[in-house]
Amino acid sequence: MSAPSEVAPDMAISTRGLRKVYGEIEAVKGVDLDVGRGEIFGLLGPNGAGKSTMIRMLCTLTEPTGGTALVAGHDVVAAQEExxxxxxxxxxxxxxxxxxxxxxxxRFHADIYGVPKGVADERVDEALEMVGLVEHQHRVAGSYSGGMRRRLEIVRAMLHRPAVLFLDEPTVSLDPQTRQVIWEGMRENNLRDGTSVFMTTHYLEEAENCDRIAILDRGEIVAQGTPRELKAGIGRDRVELISADGAELGRALQEEFGVTASVEGDKVVIHVAEGERFLPELFARLSTGIRSVSVTPPSLDDVYLAYTGTGYRVDGHPDPEPEPRPAKA
Structure with missing residues (x-):
């Protein structure tokens, strides 16, 4: 392991050269990462990128192969109980x-974590109220819907007022209303107790709620910053065109402007600097067959695509067989 002096003990999470190898597979490749106290931090990445392995190492469930990691100032190998x-x-x-x-x-969770008896019942009541389960509190959890169980699990993890809350894709497959309830509860806990939150997510709109995010691809951090910073760093607008022949328009854009287009049926998407200024030239040279056009500033999906070579699907899963990761600008 690296010397603890290389990491930052004042951070909620600090890693230097963190690695995990399974046989011939290097799942996490020397990650350096700092998460501030009280920060809500999101980790994005394709399936198999190493997100869950990162969480398992940080939570002492899997021992690192190399490097150092501190969580709330404690070494994940030398001070697991802390x-x-x-x-x-x-x-x-x-x-x-x-x-x-x-x-x-x-209540059982509160007892296990030594929550004082005088406040345990009060915290349980507050937690049930937070996620709208007061009316269902005396039903067995096996009778709950998936969303109700997820809400209960998340507030259970907050009961003992942890310094760092780890959430591994906590809202996957939940409906938008339930996701909103969970996010409101996490934010309230974060503001009240200063709890740091480290989460992985498949929903890019959720990542917008994070103070900072990092993109993990093939075991490496390829980008990190605030959502605003990462989107600004792309520096290109998204131009979406609807055409009578999407494939033909895609080829024409490549030939005329040297831009690579993503084509799906009659929809063609390109990324260019100053999209609105690009439109007059586009229509002057390739107006035939274009039915509609829209220009939007970069999104987190564009950021994700730029750094991983694959986009997110609506259902939260990345496209199969991603292309080789493009070189960083």
Whole structure:
């Protein structure tokens, strides 16, 4: 392991050269990362990028192959018990006791983490109120819907007021209303207790709620910053065209302007600097067959595409067989 002096103990999370190797596969490749105290930090990346492996190492569930990681100032290898006492964790997989009621699941968690008896019941009541489960608190968790179980799991992880809350794709497959309820609860907890949040997500619109995000691709951090900074760094507008022949328009754009187009049926998407200024020249040279056009500033999807070579689908899963990652500008 690297010397602890290389990391930043005043950060909620600090890693230097963090690696994990499984046989011949290097899942995480020497990651350097700092997450400030009280920060909401999002980690994005394709399936297999190493996101869950990162969380497992930071939560002491998997020992790093190399490098150093501190969580709330404690080394994830040398001080595992201290790390575990100071974190909350929500896995992708459901971990509730389905034979206990919602209230019992929360109260049991409070007891395990040593929440003082005088405040445990109050915290449980607050948690149930936060996620709208007061009316269902005495039903067994096995009778809850998937969204209700997820809400219960997340507030359970907050009960002991952890210094760092880890969420591994906490809202995947949930409806937008339930995701909003969960985000409101996390934000309230963050503001009230200064809890740092480290989450992975498949929903780019959720990443907009993060203070900062990082993109992990093939085990490496390829970009990080605030959502605004990352979008500004792309420096290109998204131009979407609807054409009678999308494939033909895509070829024409390549020949006339040297831009690579993404074609899906009659929809053609290109990225250019100053899109509105580009339009007059476009119509002067290639107006035939274009039915409509729209220009929007860069989105996180554009950022993701620029750094990983693949975009997110609506269902939250990246396109299969991504192209080789493009060189950084």
């Amino acid at each position: 790390v575990r006492r100071g974190i909350g964790l929500v896995f992708q997989e459901q971990t509730l006791d389905l034979y206990l009621t919602g209230w019992q699941n929360l």
